[in-house]
Amino acid sequence: MSTARKKKNESSKDDVIHIRSTPSDKMLIEKAADAVGLTISSFMLQNSIKAARRELAEVEKISLTKRDAELFLSALTNPQAPNAPLKAAFKDYEKQTRK
Numbered sequence: 001m002s003t004a005r006k007k008k009n010e011s012s013k014d015d016v017i018h019i020r021s022t023p024s025d026k027m028l029i030e031k032a033a034d035a036v037g038l039t040i041s042s043f044m045l046q047n048s049i050k051a052a053r054r055e056l057a058e059v060e061k062i063s064l065t066k067r068d069a070e071l072f073l074s075a076l077t078n079p080q081a082p083n084a085p086l087k088a089a090f091k092d093y094e095k096q097t098r099k
Helices: 023-035 040-059 066-077 084-097
Strands: none
Touching: 023 040
């Protein structure tokens, strides 16, 4: 018999999050959850996950240094002349899109 522990199923809901709130905040959340037909837990989890994803997306955006931003803008405003591989790609694209 194996003594290895089974890995926790990622989709199982075994973890618990406790939140303290004011009575007025709780009442507001209950009212909103009821309005959309969810339990308070489902409503809180759903909205917390959305908020967490938004926050992480904001934090994970690429940040450019001033020098990087200037180089990027320069490349956009002063593009290099097309080289042979780029010209070949343009021709290939034209062949594929002409009807």
